[in-house]
Every structure is written in structure tokens, then in C-alpha cells.
Amino acid sequence: MINLEKIRDIAKNTVSRDDIKYLIGWRQGTYGFRVSPHFVRKPEEAEELIFSPLCSNNLATYLTLAEKRPVPRGQQPDTRKVAVMVKGCDSRAVVQQLVEQGIERESVYIIGCPCEGVVDQSKLEEKYPGTFGQVEARWENGKISLCFPEGKTEVVGEELLTQKCLTCRYPNPVLADINLREEVAARGNESFADVAELEKKSTKDKWSFWQDKFSSCIRCYSCRNVCPMCYCQECILDKLNPTWVNRSVNISENTAYHLARAFHLAGRCIECGECERVCPVNIPITKLNRKLTKEVTEKFGFEPGVDVEAKPPLVGYRPDDKENFIL
């Protein structure tokens, strides 16, 4: 059971600590089923924090998104920690960022939020179109209870969860300084069934599938920007000097963009599914990433974002690396 008061208390205490700069959590959005990231600096601001099946946002991305401004002369850099509320999948992003040394352990205070699954907002909006007033949601006895502002309550089941949640093996944060509630049971088992489905198609059919999707891409870069693992200061797919992928938006450049990004995430993607959630034209981006995840799992037996001491396979060399795919 989620005890909102307890969560808000923990947040208030965290934010009152001397060594915490601010806390990143979730709060109710401005309409319907929306939720928005909430940056808490003062204890009273913690009153708005929530943790519910609507909290899809992976807040770990803000650990690397916040701009580092030059320190004014005479001032010391602010080395206080950033506290971040993370679900199971989100925590894998933090761990992978630590493994890659994109952030330092002392710079983050991880507040673990064991999660029973988040809903797919587009499915919700399809089921309850035109919902204007803000809706609250709760996990209740394995189902999700939606409280509409008019007082109506609806209970929905698994069918409204995001795809990734149905096969989730890490509902509990893999690394945390404090946990908000007791652990929850994992829901699924990894079989890469969805990947196998696409693999079965002929090359012609696969290309036809992806051509249809990539043609509608508008290169808004939302998938890249929301991704907690995409934190290069200058993205090579944006670079102009030299230009690797042209700015023009067409099937050729779009394909190059998506495939290159997928490869840059191979062995690093922690499958939070945010890329797919944010895409305004609904490209099934995770299908690409999961194909590569399957490859890395099978070839290297490696899973990113679970062990903070791990050495990523594509960055390191081991004498016993299985190289049967290149020799």
C-alpha cells in the first residue's frame, strides 16, 4: 500500500538535509491522467508529491540533463546531492549511469519506489476520452483504481499497463539509499517473445514495417532527450562538423538516426520504455532496442543497470569473450 503521507514525510526530511540540493519526484499533472516531474527544494513543496500507477516518467534522466553552469569567481561549486525518486526500471538507469561514470555515487541520493506497474496513458485516454479533470490513481489488490474528479471510481486491470510492465523483472529498485515501501513481487520473465515475432518476418517485411514507422518520424529528438542513457554533451547524430546524419528529414536520414541511436544504446538500454512513451508519432522504438538487448544478453550474458560494479561488455575486454559471431 502506498502511504502518501509517509512518502511526503520522507521527502520533507530529505530536502531538509544540509547535503541535499533538491529532490526530483512526481506530482499530479495539469489535466486528466497526466503527471509531471516535480523539483522540491523546500519541505512545503513536498506536499504535492505523489507515487501512483500514473508515474511513468523516468526521473533519472534529470541527473544528467541539468546544465552545469560555470561557477562564478570566488564561489565554491555546489557539491550537494540530488535526491531522485526512482521505480525499479528507473533505478537501473541510475546504476548504469554510475557504471559508466556519467554521474558520481556521492552526487545522488536514491529514493527507491517499488512499483506494481504503470499505466499506458494512451490506452487510458482511449478508454476514457476527453478526461479533463485531474485523475488520481492507486494500486489496489493487484488492480488499479482510478478516482475521477466527479467522485466516480473505476477499477482497471493489467490490460491497461504499459507493455514493459507486463514482463518486468525489476519492480524493486536495484540500488537505493532508502525505500518508500516494502518490496513487490516481480511480474514477468524475460523471453524476448516480442522480439522473436519481428525476427520471424522476412527482410522485406521487416523493412516495410520500419519504413512505415520511420517515415513518420519528425526528428524531434524527444526519444533521445528523455533517454537517461543519452547524455553526450554533443550528440553525434546532431553534429555538423563533420555531418554524420543530415538534418533533412526523410526515410534515409531517419533510419540512420534510429539505427545509430539503437546501436549506441546496445548493452546500455535499461528498457524503461520512455522513448516510446514520448514519441509524438508513436514509433515502436523499444522494438529496436530490445532486439539489441536480446543480442547482448545472448552473446555476453550481460544485463545493464543491475550491478553497480559491473564492467560493460562493449567497453571492456575479457579473454573469455565469446567471439563466435566475428570469427
Place this chain on the structure above:
Amino acid sequence: MKINKDKLADFIAAISEQTVYAPQKRGEALVFAPVAKGSNVNLAAANTTIPPKSVVFPQTETLLRFELGKTDLEAPVQEGKAVMLGVRPCDARAMVIVDNVFSWDVDDPYYLQKRADLTLVGLACLEPCVNCFCSSVGGGPASKEGLDVLMTDLGDGYLLEVLTEKGQTLCQSAEGLLEESVKEDKDAAEKLHAAAVNKITRQAPDTGPIPAGLPRLWEDPLWAEVSESCLGCGICTYLCPTCHCFDIQDESEGCDSRRCRTWDSCMFPEYTLHASGHNPRPTRRERTRNRINHKYSYFVDKFNVIACVGCGRCINLCPVNIDILNILSKVGEAL
């Protein structure tokens, strides 16, 4: 005039000497695309994801063609009569707003030629969406601004109000399919329009004091607040019907080269990056502040109109729920 719904396909066929653009699925998104045989035109959906600006201001457009090493330049300005069917009044207003920019002082032939060739057949909104606020920024669900014809869905048919000469010419080419409308039809349409206005649930605060007042809020903490969760992607700008910023790049394949323009976004850091490395808008705070100031203040200074039509796309599709109405209400409070 009126047309029965079952005659719509014939109507499209009758006007097909011109390219007809209508809302259709491309991938999983609804966009304005050319109608071909067997196209699935969707006039029932609320609004397209990609605004119709994509027809007159394509995301990628070739400005010049040339061969590397040579100096002969081809400037392919696209010509050809076209009709856009099913444009929502907000998007049509947006085109009129953007026209200001592309004809300011210097004429942009690429955009203006397409605009001149285009006839806009609008579709009144009878079921405004949750985040529509057209009525608080000078528009409305049945606004006629920028349209050549306005269609209203009466149930079994559409009422067609001809608004301009272009609209008249268009309807004449499909004469046989159209019936005369009667007073009841017009009354019914008016009732539906009025009902639609009442269905709009969200309002912007009084925009009167905002254009002149925004510069006073330059150093207000609200900008850092509202931009902290921003991902810096291009969704709000690319999907905004009044946003018109673009990048110009030269691209070559072998010796074939072209200079093209592509949509650009003021939310990208590179947008204002100097070659020296200096960036006058280094963080999302400055860029968000600039975006709101541009739409609600600078544009008003230059062209006397707010560069926002209340279509709600930015609110619907912002992945982190940055809500422009929320920002405007903070601005309203601070002023």
C-alpha cells in the same frame, strides 16, 4: 450549400485536378497527406498530430540545387494548385499568422507560392478537445479566418459556407454534387457552433496585459521553475502551427548538392550557438523564456497578433506535461 456525406468521395474526385490534402494516417500519426485512390481520409478525428503548416512549409524543403564545383543554381519553387480538406479553424488562423513572417519586407517565394496555390476548406470543431483554448486567444471552433470554405458536420451531410472567391471556384468544380442549403441547415450549424464554444473547458488568462507586461518579468524565477523539467526536445515547436523557425544546411551526395531548409527549434541549444562557443541562451531557462516571450510579446510588437492559436498540441504532446496555460497563468499572476 450542402453536401451529403456519401458524396464526399465523389467530391474529392471532382476537385482532384488539384492535389487534395486531407487528414490521413502516416505510420501511427494523423497528418495532412495527398489523397490517392484508396486513401483513408479521416475527418472525424479531433486534429492531426502534425499541423497543416507541413504542406506550405514542409519539414524539409530544397531551396537550391547545384553541383559541387560549379556555380549554376536551380531554385525549385514548387507550384501547383492544391486544396486542403478538413483544416481546423485554429490551424487556418495559424497560417494567416505565419503569413506575416514569410511576407515581412522580403517575400519568401517557396512559402508564398504554395499559399497562393492553396484553397483551404475548413471543418468546424463541434467537439473541442480537453486542451483546446482557441476562444481565449482570438479564435473559435468555427472561426472563418484564413478559410475559403467552412464545413460544418450536420450529421448526414456537411454545410458548406463559401467565404472567398477561391472557395467559390472550388465549389463550382463540384457543382453537381452540391445541394442548396436551407435556413434550417444554417440555423443548425449556428447552434452547433455556439454549443462548441461552451464545450471549451480551458481558458488562457486575460491575454490583454501579457504582451506589454512580459518584458518586466525577464528575471522572474518562474522561468527556471517551468523549464526545469523540460527535455529540450522539439515537440512543442515542431507541432505548433504558428512556429516557423528553420535551419539552412547544405547537403551533398557525390557531386549532387542542395541547400535545403529544415524545421528548427528554439528549444535546441544549438539554435543560438555562436561559432566561438558562446551561447546567449545557454540553458533551458533562457530558451523557455524566449519561446514564451516570442509568441506572446515580440510577435505582437511586430505583427500585432499573438503567435498562438490555442490548438493545444503542445499541451497534449509535451512528454513532461509542461503546460503553456500553466505558464500563462503564472505570468498573469506575476504581472
Place this chain on the structure above:
Amino acid sequence: MNTNPYKPYIATVEDTWFETLGDRCIKTFKVVLDDEELRYNWSHLPGQCAIIGVLGIGESMISISCSPTEGKFLRFSVMRTGKVTKALHELEKGDKMTVRGPYGNNFPVDEWKGKNIITIGGGIGQAPLRPIIEYVKANRDDYGSLNIIYGARTSADLCFKREFEDMGSSGDVSCNLSIDIKEEEWPHYVGFVPSLLMDVNPSPENAIAITCGPPVMINFVLQNLKKLNFADKQIYTTLENRMKCGFGKCGRCNAGNLYVCKDGPVFCYETLKSVPEAFA
């Protein structure tokens, strides 16, 4: 004339030489428009800019650093900083360059008639000031005294060295150079441009001061001009920003509600002081 504003003119590099060397070297190009009619109909005033480029690479907005009184050619002084300027630097005599323009507003040289002109430049900032100097020299009787204040980091970083040597100081044309760090055989002032300005101590009486250079220098020069009792409307500067179209459509060059390509690049300090983004 072009009815398509995106279609550039083609120009040939008549002469080119380096002003400064090193990593961010500055190269000057003297170019002539290929089309004769265009060449003779081209008209610009000091302060205006043009977008020059190399087909296949791109374009950059560069100030026209010659006065129309000098002849039917155009001069650009380009610092090598990025992709396009690197390609421009590879151009030699006889090579082709694309030119679009003239863009922007100009220094109000007509309004300044009868006044004493003081130019205060730093580094490459002297490039947009040079046309004022040449214009005033060509119309000498229309103006009062001409006071040139110009400095760079080292003597090697000074632009237009030959021209300054020829100019020297005579009568009411005063030429004051400085470098930041002491050098052997440097006979002139050593120090930053803002302090050279205080040293020269020009009178604000009937004067116009135009300054151009790195933002940090401009800030201090503005402070010092106020100390010397210059009124806001006597001070002019040019702004620069990333540009693409050059004529107010692509949206990116604005500083506040001012488009640098159309409302600028020339601005009076009176206008700028209420635009915080101008000093970002």
C-alpha cells in the same frame, strides 16, 4: 535583382590576404560580383552585412568591411572559427564565393554629419568599424574629427595593420593602438581597450562613439563612455548572433524583440539598454 532572396549571387575573389595568423586567424577577401549589372547596382552603407558562403558547405553573416566609397568591390574579414569560415579560408584568388545581401541596417552616417567620430574596436571588431573610417575619410569635410581607438591581444592580432601604418596620426585623424601584453618594439599603449579609451579621453561634445568587439570589452567600454559623460544616444554598437536567412524569417537571431539581421546589426545604446538579451 533577385526575386528569390535565398538565391545568392556569385562573386570572384579578386585578392585575399591574412590579417592575423594562428588558430583563429583572420583572412580578408576582396571580392567582385560576377554579374556586371549587379556589381554596379550594388549599394550598401557602413554597418551593413552580407551572407557569404561556399556552395556545398554553407553560409555565414559577415559584416561588409569596406565603404561604398572605395569602389565596386566588397571586402570581408573572416575569422576562422567553424565549418563555413574554415571553407571560406580555403578560397584563394580566382575562387568563387556566394554573396547575399546587403542585409541589416546601417550606421546613420547622414545623421552624424558635422560630428566628431570616435571608433573603439577590439580584435575582429574593427571589421565593421573600418567602413565608417573609410566613409568619413572619403567625405572628410562632412565630419568633424576622426578618432580611432583600436586594440588587440598582441600586435600579431591587430587587423588592417598596413592601413594603420599608412594612416598614422595627422591633423584631426587620431589613430590610437594598443595591445594587452607588453612586447618589445611596441611603441604604443599597452593595456586593454577600455583603459586606452580613458587614456585618450575623448570629449563627448558633439561626438558619436561606435564600439565593436568581444562582449567583455564592450561592457567595460560602455561603462567608461558613461564615465566620460557620453549620453546613451551618442553611443552605437553592433550585435551579432547566429544567423541563417539574414532577413527575418528563420527566427533565430533575435535579442529580445529585436532581430539582429533586420532591426540591427547597428544599434544605438539607447535602444539596447532596455533589452537584457542584447548583453547575453
